[in-house]
Amino acid sequence: MGYSTEGIYPTILTERATADLPQSGASNQYALFTITGNVEILLLRGEVTTAIELQDCDLAIESNPTVGSGDTVADDVDISDDAVGVLYTVSGVFGASLFKSDTGAIEGQTSPFTLAAGTLDLLTSADNTGKVKWTVLWKPVSIGATLVAA
Secondary structure (H helix, E strand, O other), X not given: OOOOOOOOOOOEEEEEEEEEOOXXXXXXXXXXXXXXXXXXXXXXXXXXXXXXXXXXXXXXXXXXXXXXXXXXXXXXXXXXXXXXXXEEEOOOOOXXXXXXXXXXXXXXXXXXXXXXXXXXXXXXXXXXXXXXXXXXXXXXOOOOOEEEEO
16 A cells, blocks of 8 residues: 655745856756755746847757756747846746746746756857846655755
């Protein structure tokens, strides 16, 4: 007979300080968060804190596990000329486009997903100026699991 784990694992909010977008010196990719163990992502949200320049640029989120191969958590969305306050979030369906809203409100993530140890990475298609602050609501699903800002 099984038992319920409801309420055993706490829900944790982790915020990554606002940072420049990845540049080509870093292959237009960097780690947003570092994960140990297994974690369930309930909400991943970005907020533009410094306007993004007017130049073609797409933004995507990928998993980068320490064992195995990664996957596209959220596919490209055009971020050219995004203003301060624009919000981004993922649907939770791998490969679906990243959501974007400039209305001050955005739908929540519809599907939680689990990530193994490794990193959750941000990718851009070009060198653009601008800064985004990322927040993740998550819970551990293995003993000792952590998720911290990279």
